[in-house]
Amino acid sequence: MKNTINICLGLLAIGFVSCEPEFDNPVNEEGFYDSGSADFSNYVAVGNSLTAGFADGALYITGQQNSYPNIMAGQFEFAGGGEFTQPLVNDNLGGLLLNGTQIADNRFVLSVGPDGNRAPVLLEGEPTTEVTNGPTGPFNNMGIPGAKSFHLAAPGYGNAAGILSGAANPYFARIATSANTTVIADAASLSPSFFTLWIGNNDILSYATSGGVGVDQTGNIDPSTYGPNDITDPNVFASVYSQEVDALAASASGGVLINIPDVSSIPYFTTVPTQAIPLDAATAAAVNSQFALYNAQVLPGLVAAGFISQEEATARMINFSAGQNFPIMTDDDLTDITPILIAQGIPADTAALLGQLRQVNNNDLIVLTASSVLGTQANPDIPNSIIGVAVPLGDQFVLTGVEQGRVATASAAYNATIQGIAGSKDLAFVDARAALRQVAQGGVAYNGGVLTSVFATGGAFSLDGVHPTPRGYAFTANTIIDAINAKYNATIPKVEIGNYATITLANNAPTQ
Amino acid sequence: MKKVVLLAVFALATVVTYAGGYRVSLQGNKALAMGHTGVAVVNSAESVFFNPAGLVYLENKLSISAGVSGVFSTVAYQNEALGTYAETDNPISTPLYLYASYQATDWLAFGLGIYTPYGSTVEYEDDWAGSHLVNSIDLQAIFIQGSVSLKVNDKFSVGGGPIYVTGAVNFNRNLSRSLTDLEGNRSEVTIDATGVTNWGWTAGFMFNPTDNLRIGANYRSEIILEAENGDADFENVPNSPLTPFVDTQFDASLPLPAELTVGLSYEFCEKWTFAFDFNRAFWDVYESLNIDFANPQVPDSENLRNYKNSSSYRFGLQYDVTKMFTLRAGYYFDETPVRDGYFAPETPRNDSNGYTAGLTVNVGEHFQIDASFLYLHFKEVDASYDYYFDQGVRAPFSGTYKSSAFVPGLGVSYKL
Numbered sequence: 001m002k003n004t005i006n007i008c009l010g011l012l013a014i015g016f017v018s019c020e021p022e023f024d025n026p027v028n029e030e031g032f033y034d035s036g037s038a039d040f041s042n043y044v045a046v047g048n049s050l051t052a053g054f055a056d057g058a059l060y061i062t063g064q065q066n067s068y069p070n071i072m073a074g075q076f077e078f079a080g081g082g083e084f085t086q087p088l089v090n091d092n093l094g095g096l097l098l099n100g101t102q103i104a105d106n107r108f109v110l111s112v113g114p115d116g117n118r119a120p121v122l123l124e125g126e127p128t129t130e131v132t133n134g135p136t137g138p139f140n141n142m143g144i145p146g147a148k149s150f151h152l153a154a155p156g157y158g159n160a161a162g163i164l165s166g167a168a169n170p171y172f173a174r175i176a177t178s179a180n181t182t183v184i185a186d187a188a189s190l191s192p193s194f195f196t197l198w199i200g201n202n203d204i205l206s207y208a209t210s211g212g213v214g215v216d217q218t219g220n221i222d223p224s225t226y227g228p229n230d231i232t233d234p235n236v237f238a239s240v241y242s243q244e245v246d247a248l249a250a251s252a253s254g255g256v257l258i259n260i261p262d263v264s265s266i267p268y269f270t271t272v273p274t275q276a277i278p279l280d281a282a283t284a285a286a287v288n289s290q291f292a293l294y295n296a297q298v299l300p301g302l303v304a305a306g307f308i309s310q311e312e313a314t315a316r317m318i319n320f321s322a323g324q325n326f327p328i329m330t331d332d333d334l335t336d337i338t339p340i341l342i343a344q345g346i347p348a349d350t351a352a353l354l355g356q357l358r359q360v361n362n363n364d365l366i367v368l369t370a371s372s373v374l375g376t377q378a379n380p381d382i383p384n385s386i387i388g389v390a391v392p393l394g395d396q397f398v399l400t401g402v403e404q405g406r407v408a409t410a411s412a413a414y415n416a417t418i419q420g421i422a423g424s425k426d427l428a429f430v431d432a433r434a435a436l437r438q439v440a441q442g443g444v445a446y447n448g449g450v451l452t453s454v455f456a457t458g459g460a461f462s463l464d465g466v467h468p469t470p471r472g473y474a475f476t477a478n479t480i481i482d483a484i485n486a487k488y489n490a491t492i493p494k495v496e497i498g499n500y501a502t503i504t505l506a507n508n509a510p511t512q
Numbered sequence: 513m514k515k516v517v518l519l520a521v522f523a524l525a526t527v528v529t530y531a532g533g534y535r536v537s538l539q540g541n542k543a544l545a546m547g548h549t550g551v552a553v554v555n556s557a558e559s560v561f562f563n564p565a566g567l568v569y570l571e572n573k574l575s576i577s578a579g580v581s582g583v584f585s586t587v588a589y590q591n592e593a594l595g596t597y598a599e600t601d602n603p604i605s606t607p608l609y610l611y612a613s614y615q616a617t618d619w620l621a622f623g624l625g626i627y628t629p630y631g632s633t634v635e636y637e638d639d640w641a642g643s644h645l646v647n648s649i650d651l652q653a654i655f656i657q658g659s660v661s662l663k664v665n666d667k668f669s670v671g672g673g674p675i676y677v678t679g680a681v682n683f684n685r686n687l688s689r690s691l692t693d694l695e696g697n698r699s700e701v702t703i704d705a706t707g708v709t710n711w712g713w714t715a716g717f718m719f720n721p722t723d724n725l726r727i728g729a730n731y732r733s734e735i736i737l738e739a740e741n742g743d744a745d746f747e748n749v750p751n752s753p754l755t756p757f758v759d760t761q762f763d764a765s766l767p768l769p770a771e772l773t774v775g776l777s778y779e780f781c782e783k784w785t786f787a788f789d790f791n792r793a794f795w796d797v798y799e800s801l802n803i804d805f806a807n808p809q810v811p812d813s814e815n816l817r818n819y820k821n822s823s824s825y826r827f828g829l830q831y832d833v834t835k836m837f838t839l840r841a842g843y844y845f846d847e848t849p850v851r852d853g854y855f856a857p858e859t860p861r862n863d864s865n866g867y868t869a870g871l872t873v874n875v876g877e878h879f880q881i882d883a884s885f886l887y888l889h890f891k892e893v894d895a896s897y898d899y900y901f902d903q904g905v906r907a908p909f910s911g912t913y914k915s916s917a918f919v920p921g922l923g924v925s926y927k928l
Contacts, residue, residue: 020586020599021914024892027590028597062696078595092695109694112753123694448689448900448907471690493595498907499641501690505752 051143058094545870546828547842579923
């Protein structure tokens, strides 16, 4: 009897295969979504860390899996998209080794201390990604962390021998097809049917994140003379950018050019308040007395002698009061009065302290990394050597109003170039600057939350304060998909960004 | 140690496959072939379940019926805006029944039933789009029922008895839409409870105004399944005080709703029988599925259900072709207890239409083979579950669902 039952059930089961529930319009049936006039069969993404899926200060596997190109490629599969390869690193720690020596830190994770304080810490562990032993490209994702516009077209940028000198990039060296190839050449060798290009961020960002310690190279059209933290000349940018687009577009049915967001939209510059120093009335009075001579005699004397303008003297006045105060800082755009003061008989160390001294003001942006420095002792043996009060905050921790102006001018020029080339070459254009400003100013609502750029809790930015979280990258992917659908009459579905993770929680030591 | 509750909760989740909530209306091949009617039908020991009052009218000293069904069910989900698609890969479940009726005297009969009116397995692909609501559910519940049937006179009888339930449940879902460990594995919880037991009862009457017409009514009590100290197993949880999910015990309760069935059967043209049942299930008792974790650091889980009472309408027809063969067919309409906005993928259940057929073959004087077939059809429906909260913010899970179930069944009856 049991056999009979089994046979009957088995026979019936065969009959049922054709009876499974089927939708009137199944999404997984070919033709439900339309690629329009674009061909997604061989999508290639070119860019920097943002394209690579860099997050939390490192490149690690799950970050790469949540890169915006990988998310987009997943959606392209609904409309003819093909395989999308990525140069996945070896682990989820993120650090890099060069011949066995660690040259890049592991990722940040959010850790909770015994006192309940939450702070980003480096995830502990021995990284296993060896630059000299990487997979060989090219890959569909050619996002190279750290690359500037002209790097993509620079031969030797992937030569491991040049990494320590700064001439080459470890992330490209890991996957470059040869020592002298270029990122663009490797990408173009894939003959992309569709491409995205998002480059130029680092042409201003490294200047900005380093607090403007670099040089604005506007006017210098030889990028081989640039330092790592310099601003790229807009004409250099326009020239290489145009070549790069041409190389990628040669074989492509279409492509997307993405512009450069404002630095003031990212939490690296908006998290630490400018009035970061709390003082009580007595301390403020005591500190002010230290600067009384400087305010009342030195500055007016310098103006009278014609060394500085009255305007600069006003900007250099130091004044603390009870409550939250602006820290003192070194500003390399001020006249360096150190030699003048020394000539006046002021001790050298005091003269150096006052040399380019002013108080931070509301036009400045203090960078995220200053949070671990502000209020600490510059010299552990000197209790009142408090950074921001008695010792100026280093120039690298403040992006001043003047420096922001240089960044804004350059990025406006880049963005004009990007939009212009998108127009002239009939490519889709994504205004990432506007999209990110929306995230920063009020946020973007999604199903189940609001995406903002508030550090750690806003959901959009990872713990390095610069790079997006998976959720931020998903928002980026949706923004680009919108532009593709509009430009190419495609109907690529977007993703549910609430399903993508934000920052990673982890304590290095076991918790109780 | 009544661990029934959780069971019940998850039983609800299995509604997909069958009629009514997490009910699995497959309690007899003869009845199922007639649209699962039976409250006013007297033809076998299946009356132990459908209406014990009818047992006393059985013509044999001893009647035994046993059978099994094979449930082939699939739920498909898609969201056109997102391109997400999922289809359950449910193992075949095999609800069973065994009924026996013993005619002690002309006016008194005893019955015993073992059956599985709740129980199923629903398995979505791990980490699918709705994995924060359910990855998989496995519910098993066995009902054991004793019955007494008393004939008041030739036209009227009453019957009823106690029901003992023992069950087990295993349920897995992801902790949220996005939480993972460092390697990107989704954080998840599995709760497991076995040996969840509780008691209920059933009672009914049968009235035979003429030789051809029977009228019946049967009430089955609510049974609250209360799982206590079940095991909650958390996996892939980040090592952080901010995610304090550690393995612990849990309590939960799930109501199996009361239901009332009234109906009639009518014999005509000698060889034909028509049956109609109206069934009302009092699902409004199922307001929320709450899981109370023993460890105070582990946040409790509250899942609004807010079911409404629902009705089903059942029609069946029987034709005695020859001495050897009896043919049956039926239809029922089953109203969903799920309200708009409460459509969860663990219970993706909208109104359904059931089409049934079957036959009995007499093998000798004492022995019968009963076969039945049910096709349960759900219309494609756009629906959402609006009461999932992501860090306090409402995050509806919506899409299009389509379900169906094919249930062949085979049984035997023995009469002495």
